[in-house]
Amino acid sequence: MTNSAIITIDIDTALSDSFSTAYLSAESFQLNLSCRISFNQLLFFKKGKGKLLIDGESYTVSPNTLILLAKNQVYSFKINQGLEAYSLCFGDCFWEKTPASSNNCKATLFNAASANQYLKLQKDDAAELNRLFQEILAEFNTADYSNKGDVLAAFLKILIIKIANFHALLAKITDRNDHKIYQKFVDLLANNYQVSHDVTFFAEKLNISSRKLTELCRKHAGKGAKDIIQLQLVAEAKRFLQFSSRSIKEISSMLNFSNPYQFSHFFKKNTSFPPERYRKQITGFGI
Template sequence: MELTDNTKGFKDEFSIIRLDGNMGYNHQPQRTAVNRIYIYQNGIGSVTIDKTSLHLEKYQVLLIAKGQIFLFSEDSSLAGYEITFTDAFWEKAPESASNCKSVLFNLNADNQGLAAEKNDLEELFSISSMLNREFQTENYINKTDALAAYLKIIMIKTANINFSLQERYNNSDRKIYTHFLELVSQNYQKTREVSAYAGFLNITHKQLSGICHKQGGNPPKKIIAGMIINEAKRMLYFSASPVKEIASVLNFSSTEQFSHFFKKQTSLSPQTYRNLGQF
């Protein structure tokens, strides 16, 4: 099956659109080529992101990172805003906001669905409305900077929307854990060795294991394997690439090594998984 990228409403590197009901997406799993933020006052139905299902309710912020697979249920409906942006566009935002993106868009399910207080959501709505008006204006020389500044404010407000998230973000172990997730999301195709990530973070293998257990409930080896398996599933489902090629892209020395790894994690061989035709 060929990859379908849904870039509804996406123009160049950034877009914002108002949502007033039905999502209008094709009801097939889609891999997003951009980062997505949904800010909504009312939600109905559910969304599945990399096989994690989230219910859509009132006063929520939904985050989908570039590269993830998402599928809205047929009855899904949102009243709010959809903001999409590329990593290249985010580079235009002030550097001081970069940590917020690391916390929120790290391919981990921790913060994908955030419940917001009504007042916080209304504040985000107000900022989104101003951003939308700015996006609709005629182009001018510093328009990109203005859009990036609004996006920075939204990201900071989103990172602080939940007090527990703010507490974890300020905790030193949480910062290490967040940095680890960011490193894995950037490098899992290069290395699967826990010791390599621990070395980069200047801590021991044992310290990293303890932090991951405390902050996320899983050992680092399982987190790394999870990201590799999710990417393998995406490639098997959305592309016609031979299993041998997928194994090479994911830095396995042979098809047999990749097949053994995949079956250990999923109880299925890569080819069997592909033949099932289900993400």
């Protein structure tokens, strides 16, 4: 297998004011070009069929498919049969312009570990989303004026809330306090997965029991706390293996495993591949 091209898209050079939207034709989706993004991105497919990998997981896309990509995720297209899609990208600094009331929706939808990457929308929902993307694109392409950023931020808030309402998991959320605790866990995990892999560690930080944390995770993400921690570790391990030349020993240490053997056992258990084989199969590189 030949090594695929790898690019990192940086928000400072890719986006004006940390926000951008466009309607992309098939030529925009280059095959086997792996991209790591430093912003959040939505892809709403309108035409064609295709397949893409996100952090090593495969997704099939077709009209009315919505893909949510979180900051630092890696994706590449493997099949492109006439794909066309709306693309909307925004950075954390732009999100700060949106009202705080929409933070719950954004945090849940763009939590990569919760497996909320893929939404296949119903016809009416897709039509509503299509109208929103059209309005946002039209506003984005108007001449600049003093409050244009605020208007786009308001549109973004509406879009994210609408998507959250379409999302089956989020629609089940009834206890806002519980959801806030779950959000805090998501944030803690993003910043501490290299510190501890133990559910108890995170539960103590949140001043709740491990059992309570697991219940909250099952309620809001459909997975237990341990499963979510492991998904985060697997995603980070895949990124290191695919996009760095670090040795298995170095990656093991960076992810806070006791030794390379423990890391290799964990990785194989969760992916069916030893890390060496995964790296070679994905990149064409040996260790």
